[in-house]
Amino acid sequence: MPRLPNILHHGAKNGVTGSCHQLIIDDHNSLLIDCGLFQGAETSAEGQASSDQLSIEFDISTVKALIVTHVHIDHVGRIPYLLAAGFSGPIICTEPSAKLLPIVLEDAFKLGVSRDQHLVEQYIKLIAGRIIALPYNRWLRMLKTPEVSIRLQRAGHILGSAYVELDVPTPTSDRKQRVIFSGDLGAPYAPILSAPKPAYRADLVVLESTYGDRLHPSRHDRRQRLQSVIEHALGDQGTVLIPAFSIGRTQELLYELEDIIHRNQCQTCLTSSAQMLNEQSTHAHSSTWQDIPIILDSPLASRFTQVYGELQSFWDKEAQQRVNKGRHPLAFKQLITVDDHRDHQRMVQHLADSKRPAIVIAGGGMCSGGRIVNYLEAMLNEPRHNVLFVGYQAQGTLGHLIQKYGPRGGYVDINHKRIDIRAEISTLSGYSAHADQASLLRFITGMRKWPKHVRLIHGEMQAKSALQAKIRHAFAQRQHTGQVIIPSEE
Numbered sequence: 264m265p266r267l268p269n270i271l272h273h274g275a276k277n278g279v280t281g282s283c284h285q286l287i288i289d290d291h292n293s294l295l296i297d298c299g300l301f302q303g304a305e306t307s308a309e310g311q312a313s314s315d316q317l318s319i320e321f322d323i324s325t326v327k328a329l330i331v332t333h334v335h336i337d338h339v340g341r342i343p344y345l346l347a348a349g350f351s352g353p354i355i356c357t358e359p360s361a362k363l364l365p366i367v368l369e370d371a372f373k374l375g376v377s378r379d380q381h382l383v384e385q386y387i388k389l390i391a392g393r394i395i396a397l398p399y400n401r402w403l404r405m406l407k408t409p410e411v412s413i414r415l416q417r418a419g420h421i422l423g424s425a426y427v428e429l430d431v432p433t434p435t436s437d438r439k440q441r442v443i444f445s446g447d448l449g450a451p452y453a454p455i456l457s458a459p460k461p462a463y464r465a466d467l468v469v470l471e472s473t474y475g476d477r478l479h480p481s482r483h484d485r486r487q488r489l490q491s492v493i494e495h496a497l498g499d500q501g502t503v504l505i506p507a508f509s510i511g512r513t514q515e516l517l518y519e520l521e522d523i524i525h526r527n528q529c530q531t532c533l534t535s536s537a538q539m540l541n542e543q544s545t546h547a548h549s550s551t552w553q554d555i556p557i558i559l560d561s562p563l564a565s566r567f568t569q570v571y572g573e574l575q576s577f578w579d580k581e582a583q584q585r586v587n588k589g590r591h592p593l594a595f596k597q598l599i600t601v602d603d604h605r606d607h608q609r610m611v612q613h614l615a616d617s618k619r620p621a622i623v624i625a626g627g628g629m630c631s632g633g634r635i636v637n638y639l640e641a642m643l644n645e646p647r648h649n650v651l652f653v654g655y656q657a658q659g660t661l662g663h664l665i666q667k668y669g670p671r672g673g674y675v676d677i678n679h680k681r682i683d684i685r686a687e688i689s690t691l692s693g694y695s696a697h698a699d700q701a702s703l704l705r706f707i708t709g710m711r712k713w714p715k716h717v718r719l720i721h722g723e724m725q726a727k728s729a730l731q732a733k734i735r736h737a738f739a740q741r742q743h744t745g746q747v748i749i750p751s752e753e
Contacts (some may be wrong), residue, residue, distance in 0.1 A: 266433055267433075267440060267466065267467050267715070267716055268286060268287060268288070268431050268433065268440055268442055268467065269286075269287040270284055270285065270286055270287070270467075270469065270718070271284070271285040271287065271321070272284050272285075272720060272750055273285060273320075273321050274297075274299060274301065275297075275299070275337075275471075275720050275721040276720055276750050276751060277724075277751050278301075278657075278721075278722075278723065279337075279473050279655065279657060279721055279722055279723065280299065280300065280301050280302040280337040280657060281299050281300060281301035281302075281337060281341075282296075282297040282298075282299040282332075282337055282338045282446075282720075282721060283295065283296075283297050283298045283299060283341065284296045284297065284444060284469060284720075285321070285326070286429065286431070286442065286444075287325075288406070288409060288411060288431055288432070289409060290325070291325055292325055292327055292406060292409065292411075293325040293326050293327065294326065294327060294328055294329075294330060294405070294411070294429070295323075295326050295328070295329045295330065295345075296329075296330045296332065296427060296444045296446075296469075297329075297330070297331060297332055297338040297339065297446070298319075298329060298338075298339060298340075298341045298342050298345050299335070299336065299337040299338040299339055299340050299341060300336050300337055300340030300341055301337070302336075302337055302629060302631065302657050302660065318344060318348075319341065319344050319345055319347075319348040323345070323348055323349065323350050326350060326352060327352050327405070327406060328352045328353050328354075328355055328405060329342070329345065329350065329352065329353070329354045329355070330355045330356070330413065330427055330444075331354060331355065331356040331360055331364065332356075332418065332424060332425055332426065332427060332444065332446025332447065333360060333418065333420055333421050333423060333424035333425065333446055333447060334356075334360050334363045334364050334367045334421070334423065334510065335421065335447070335508065335510065335511070336367065336371065338446070338447070339364065339367060339368065340371055342354070342368060342390075343368065343371060343372060343375070343376065343386075346389070352393075353393055353394070353395045354390070354393045354394050354395065355394075355395045355397055355403070355405075355413065355415075356394065356395075356396065356397065356415075356423070356425070357396065357397060357398075357399060357415050357423045357424075357425050358396045358397070358398060358399075358423070358577075359422045359423030359574050359577050360396075360423035360424075360425070361394050361396035361423075362423075362570055362573075362574065363422070363423055363510065363567065363570060364390070364394065365387050365390055365391055365394075366563070366566055366567065366570070367510070368386075368387070368390055369383060369386070369387050370563050372386050372387075397413070397415050398415075399415055399416060399417055399425070400414065400415075400416060401414065401415075402414045409431075409432045410432065411429065411430065411431050411432070412429070412430040413427065413428065413429050413430075414427075414428040414429075415427060415428075416428060416459070416460070416462065417456075417457055417459055417460070418445070418446050418447065418448050418449060418459050419448065419449030419450070419451070419453055419456045419457060419458050419459040420446065420447040420448060420449040420453075420456075420511065420696050420697070421447075421449075421456070421510055421511030421696060422455070422456065422510075422511070422514070422571055422574060422577060423574075423577070424446060424447060424449065424456075425446060426443060426444060426445045426446050426448065426459065426462075427443065427444040427446065428441065428442075428443055428462060428465075429441070429442045429443070429444075430442075440466045440467065441462075441464055441465050441466050441467075442465070442466065442467045442468075442469075443462055443465045443467070443468045443469065443714075444469045445468065445469065445470045445471050445706065446471070447471055447473070447696070447697055447721070448471060448697065448698040448702065448703065448706060449696055449697070449698060450479055450695065450696070450697070450698055450699065450702060451698075451702055452481065452482035453515065453696060454482075454515045454518040454519060454581075454582065455514060455515065455518055455571070455578050455579060455582045455592075456578070456579055457579045459698075459706065460709075461705065461706050461707070461708075461709030461710045462710055463710065463711050463712065464710055464711060464712035464714075465710060465712070465713075465714040466714060466715050466716065467714060467715065467716045467717075467718070468707065468714045468716070468717045468718070469718045469720060470703065470706070470707070470717055470718065470719055470720070470730075471697070471698075471703070471720060471721035471722065472703065472719045472720065472721060472722030472726050472727045472730045473655060473695075473697040473721055473722050473726065474655075474695060474697050474698065474699045474700060474703075474722075474726065475700050475703055475719070475722050475726035475727055475729050475730030475731075475733075476700060476725055476726040476728075476729035476730065477699055477700060477726075478699045478700055478701055479695065479699040485691065485694060486519055486522070486523065488691055489519060489520075489523070489653075489691060489694070490523050492649070492651060492689050492691065493622060493651070494551070495649075496620075496648070496649035496651075496687065496689075497551060497555065497620040499646070499647040499648075499649075500618040500619070500620055500647055501618075501620065501645070501647035501648040501649060501686075502614045502620070502621045502622070502623055502638075502642060502648050502649075503621070503622045503623065503648075503649045503651055504623050504625070504635065504638050504639065504642065504648065504649065504650045504651065504686075505622065505623065505624045505625070505650075505651045505653060506625065506626070506627065506628055506629065506630050506633075506635045506650075506652065506654075506662055507564070507624050507625070507626065507628050507653065507654070508626065508627065508628035508654065509561055509563040509564035509567050509626045509627075509628075510563075510564070510567040511696050512628060512653060512654050512694070512696060513559070513561070513564045513567070513568065513624055513626075514567070514568055514571050514593060515694070515696070516624055516653065516694070517557075517559070517568065517592065517593050517595075517598065517624070518582070518592045518593065520557055520622070521590070521591070521592045521593075521595045522592070523552060524552050524553065524595065524597065525590065527552040527553065528552075528553060551620070553597075554597075555597065555620055555621065555622060556597060556599050556619075556621050556622070557597050557598050557599065557621075557622045557624070558599045558600075558601060558610065558621055558622065558623045558624070558625075559598060559599065559600045559601070559624050559625075560600075560601040560607055560610060560623055560624070560625040560634050560638075561601075561624070561625055561626040561633065561634060562602045563626060564624070564626055565600045565602060568593050568594075571593055572593055572594065607634055607637070608637070610623075611637050611638055611641050611642075612641070614638075614641075614642070615641040615642050615645075618647070623638060625638060628654050628662070629654075629655075629656050629657055629660035629661070629662040629663070630656075630660060630661035630662035630665065631660045631661055631662070636661070636677060636678075639661070639665070639677060639682070640677045640678060640680070640682060642686060643665070643675070643677075643682050643683075643684055643685070643686050644682055644683045644684070644685045644686070645685060645686060646685045646686065646687070647686075648686040648687070649686060649687045649688075649689060650665060650669070650686055650687070650688050650689070651689045651690075651691065652666055652688070652689070652690045652691070653690075653691050653694035653695075654694065654695055654696070655695060655697070661675060661677070665684060665688060666688060666690060668684060669684040669686070669688035670688055672684065672685075700729065700730060700733060703730055704730070704733050704734060704737060707734055707737070708734075708737050713738070713741075713743050713745055714745055715744075715745050715746070716745060716746050716748065717734060717745065717746070717747045717748065718748050718749075718750055719731055719747065719748070719749050719750075720750060724749075724751075727749050728749070731747045731749060734747045735747050
C-alpha cells in the first residue's frame with residue numbers, strides 16, 4: 264500500500280476551533296487548509312487563558328498556497344498573522360467565499376490591528392490580490408513539480424463553504440492519493456443551501472466531528488420548536504435574545520422566521536371573520552407574528568445578509584422558488600436593522616425598559632464579544648426575557664457559562680459586574696450549521712470507494728470517540744479494512 268501523505272494539525276486537533284492543517288507534499292512543498300482563530304477555552308494550551316493564540320508558530324517556508332474551506336473566523340481569523348509571518352502564496356476558495364472573505368478580514372483587521380481607513384484599504388487590496396476564486400466541481404492544478412490538483416465541492420455549512428479534494432503524488436507509487444478535508448459539513452436540511460454530497464472516492468479523509476455524538480431533529484421539528492420557544496417567551500412580554508454568528512446562522516434564522524411569519528399570515532387569510540370572532544386566541548396568535556419586530560443588531564451581519572442576497576444563484580431550489588413567488592426571505596418588512604452604535608445603545612435601553620415583545624439577533628455567536636453582550640448585561644437578570652442559543656457554545660465562552668449555569672439559577676460576570684441569571688435559557692441544538700452523527704457517517708459510507716484512512720478532528724473527545732465507534736462499526740460490517748484515527752491518540 265502506498266504511504267499516505269503526512270498531515271500536521273496546527274489547530275482543531277483537540278477541540279473545535281482554530282482550524283489549520285498542513286498537508287506535506289514533499290520536503291519543499293506543502294499546502295495549508297484553513298488558518299483560523301482559537302476561541303473560548305481553546306485560546307491557550309492550558310485551555311483557560313482569555314487571550315487568543317494569534318502568532319504563527321509553525322514553519323511556513325514550504326507552504327505554497329492557502330485553501331479556505333469557508334469564512335468563519337475559526338477557519339480564517341489568523342490569515343492576517345499568516346501574511347505578517349511572510350506567506351506570499353495564493354488564497355484559494357469558492358466564488359461566494361471570494362466575495363465574503365474580504366469583509367470578514369476587514370472586520371478582523373479593524374478590531375485587532377487598526378481602524379485607519381488608509382491601512383484598511385491597503386490590507387483589503389492585498390487580500391483581494393491573493394484570492395483565486397475557484398468554481399465548484401472544477402479541478403485546478405496547483406503545482407507543476409510535483410503535480411497536485413484541487414477541487415472544491417459544496418459543504419452546505421454556510422454560503423460558499425466547501426470540502427476539499429486533493430490529488431497528491433506519493434514517493435512510493437505512481438498512483439496519486441485522493442485526500443479530502445471536510446471543512447465544516449452542513450446538515451442536509453439546512454435552509455438556503457444545497458446539502459453536501461459524498462465524494463466518489465478517497466484514500467484519506469480528514470473529517471470534522473463537532474456533533475459526532477448526537478443527532479439533530481428534523482427541519483420541521485426544529486422550526487416548530489423555534490416557533491414554540493419564541494411564542495412562550497413573547498407571552499411574558501419580553502425580548503428573545505438570540506446570539507448568532509454574523510454569517511450563516513443569522514441568515515438561516517431570518518429565513519426561518521420569515522417562513523413562520525408567512526405561514527401565520529396565510530393561516531389568518533384562511534380564517535373567516537366569524538371564526539376570528541369566536542377564536543380570539545387564534546387571531547391574537549397570528550397578529551403577534553405579524554406585528555412582532557425582528558431586530559438585526561449587527562452591522563457585520565447586515566453586510567453579510569446583503570451579500571447573501573446578491574448571491575442568490577448559489578441558493579438551493581426551495582429558497583429560489585420563494586424569491587420567484589415574490590417573497591423576501593432575508594429582507595421582509597418586519598426586519599429592523601441597527602447599524603449605528605448610538606442606535607444600538609438606545610435599542611438596548613428601550614427593550615430593557617419597555618414591555619413590548621421583540622426578537623433580537625445580535626453578534627457574537629458565543630457571547631464572548633459583540634453587541635449581544637450589552638443586551639445580556641441589561642436584560643439577563645429579568646425573568647420576562649429569554650436567551651435562545653441556536654449554536655455550539657465553546658467551553659470558556661460567556662455563552663457556555665450562561666448555558667451551563669442559567670438553568671441552575673446561577674450568575675455570570677459581564678464587564679466586571681455580577682449578573683444574576685433570571686431570564687429563561689433555551690437551547691435549540693437542531694439549528695446547528697454542522698452535520699450530526701448520521702450525516703457525518705453518511706459522508707464516509709456514501710462514497711462508492713471507501714477511504715483507507717479517516718482522521719477525526721474539530722470536535723470534543725466525546726464526540727470524536729462516538730463517531731469513531733460508528734465508522735469502525737460500519738467498516739466492520741462491510742469487512743472494510745480502513746482505519747479510523749483520532750490524531751491526539753497517535
